[in-house]
Amino acid sequence: MKxxxxxxxxxxxxxxxxxxxxHVLRESVEYLWHxxxxxxxxxxxxxxGGFSYGDYLRAGALAMFSKIMRSVKDFADRGGLVVGxxxxxxxLLEAGLLPGAMQRNKTLKFISKFTPxxxxxxxxxxTRKYQAGEVLNIPIAHAEGxxxxxxxxxxxxxxxxxxxxxxxxxxxxxxxxxxxxxxIDNIAxxxxxxxxxxxxxxxxxxxAELILGNDHGLRVFSSLSS
Amino acid sequence: MKAKVYVTLKxxxxxxxGKTIRHALNNIGFxxxxxxxxxxxxxxxxxxxxxxxxxxxxxxxxxxxLSNPVIENYRFEILPEKVDL
Numbered sequence: 001m002k003x004x005x006x007x008x009x010x011x012x013x014x015x016x017x018x019x020x021x022x023h024v025l026r027e028s029v030e031y032l033w034h035x036x037x038x039x040x041x042x043x044x045x046x047x048x049g050g051f052s053y054g055d056y057l058r059a060g061a062l063a064m065f066s067k068i069m070r071s072v073k074d075f076a077d078r079g080g081l082v083v084g085x086x087x088x089x090x091x092l093l094e095a096g097l098l099p100g101a102m103q104r105n106k107t108l109k110f111i112s113k114f115t116p117x118x119x120x121x122x123x124x125x126x127t128r129k130y131q132a133g134e135v136l137n138i139p140i141a142h143a144e145g146x147x148x149x150x151x152x153x154x155x156x157x158x159x160x161x162x163x164x165x166x167x168x169x170x171x172x173x174x175x176x177x178x179x180x181x182x183x184i185d186n187i188a189x190x191x192x193x194x195x196x197x198x199x200x201x202x203x204x205x206x207x208a209e210l211i212l213g214n215d216h217g218l219r220v221f222s223s224l225s226s
Numbered sequence: 227m228k229a230k231v232y233v234t235l236k237x238x239x240x241x242x243x244g245k246t247i248r249h250a251l252n253n254i255g256f257x258x259x260x261x262x263x264x265x266x267x268x269x270x271x272x273x274x275x276x277x278x279x280x281x282x283x284x285x286x287x288x289x290x291x292l293s294n295p296v297i298e299n300y301r302f303e304i305l306p307e308k309v310d311l
Contacts, residue, residue, distance in 0.1 A: 058294055065291070094294065101296035106242050148239060148297055182242070 001225055003029040004042045006072065006088075008052035008063045013085065016205045017046045024208055025221055034066040044081040044224055045072055047088025049141070049203060059102060059144045060090030069095055081125055081224060082197045086142055089189070089199035098190055098199045099157070100149035105142070106182030112141040114213070115180055117188050117202050118168040121161050124195035129219040135172045136165075136216040138202035140180065140188075145201040147183040147190075157190055165189035165200055227272045227280045231302040233293045234265035268292060271307075280304050 003021045007014045014031065021029040032038060038045070053062035063069065069091075076082045076097055084092040092098045105111060117138050119130040130136075149157065157163050165188040169178040179186045181201075189200030204217025235241050241263050248262040270287070274280040281304060288300040 057291070061291070061294070093296075099296075101294050103240070103297065104242050106240070108242055108246055146242070150296075182240070 001027045001043045002041055003027060003044045003046060004032040004038060005029060005046045005048060006032045006034060006068055007048075008034045008050070008066060008091075010051040010054055011048050011087070012050035013048040013087075013203065013205060014050070016203075017048045017085070020205045020208045020218070020221055021046075024218065025225065027225065032068060034063070034068045036068060038068060038071040038075060042075070042080070044083065045075060047072070047082070047084040047091050048205075049086030049088060052087055052091065055087075055144075058090075058094065060087060060092075060094040063087075063091045064095040073097065076192075076197050079194065079196050083126060083220065084197075084199045085203055085205065086140075086145075086201055089201055090144065092197065092199045097197050098192055099153045100147055100190070102144050103146040103148050103182075104144055105146050105180070108143075110141075110143040111145070111180050112139070113180075114138065114207075115140045115188075115202065116168050116170050116172075116178065117165045118172055118174065119164070120166050121164045121191070123161070124164060124191050124198065126191075126198045126220050126223050127164060129223040133172065135168060135170065136202075137170075137207070137214055138204060138217055139206045140202050142181070142201055145181040145183065147181075147187045147201075149184055149187075154184060157187075158185075160193055162190050162193065163187055164191050164198060165202065227274050227277070228305045228307060229268075229270045229272060229280065229284055229302050230305070231268040231270060231284065231288060231292060231300060232265060233268070233288070233298050233300045235263055236297055236299055239297045265298075266292075277304060
């Protein structure tokens with residue numbers, strides 16, 4: 001497996017994603033500066049968290065016009081694996097690679113804490129090493145993670161199994177009390193119809209080693225390796 | 227040409243910021259303020275002299291960048307260069 005970690009001005013979880021792939025998984029990885037086109041030979045592209053372009057206009061909105069995004073789209077259209085984490089998820093939404101939009105958290109607060117998240121779909125390449133219904137404890141850190149989709153889009157997401165992660169209680173109950181940011185249907189992560197593009201607000205790269213609390217996030221990356 | 231662009235949330239889309247502003251207004255004594263919806267305002271200067279060309283360009287600018295069509299609407303006014311924005 002060869003990974004590329006896309007770096008925008010203001011990305012700040014790029015090094016952590018790189019570290020997990022290179023030093024924990026021991027796979028091949030390169031940084032990809034946003035002004036360049038992607039060359040051949042990559043299997044998975046990671047759009048990391050952070051504040052690309054300072055979150056100006058809307059979170060993720062300006063990164064979508066970076067030169068690299070055209071080749072990210074082509075790569076995804078050809079079936080290449082793409083995962084957007086936090087700000088990376090916001091960019092995938094703005095770029096139209098995933099449906100819906102992100103809004104301010106209902107509390108208007110920046111939330112940074114470990115949060116229980118349920119694996120709803122374990123059949124995509126990024127989640128196949130998880131059990132369906134497994135509850136993970138993963139950090140979230142965002143002010144704009146309140147996922148919104150029209151009724152029609154939400155129905156399509158449900159019908160196609162595109163809801164991959166949902167916020168839940170530690171016991172796995174999906175209810176209002178376990179929803180940290182107001183996301184519709186407690187959505188924490190979704191994929192496209194083909195399942196090769198994943199967007200998620202929780203940060204799997206921050207919990208991929210026991211020294212950092214737990215390694216619940218590691219399988220988002222290791223599921224891709226045979 | 228000059229343009230004033232307004233980007234507003236679509237009906238039915240929740241606005242946590244507007245709601246908080248409304249509560250704050252009530253708290254400092256402004257009664258009867260029932261709803262606040264927050265949006266964005268842009269002032270843009272264009273080289274175009276032709277009203278129709280400017281309007282077409284602005285539509286694309288609003289659709290492709292200034293608004294997120296999933297949750298936002300836009301409208302704009304085009305004014306002669308001499309008018310102060």
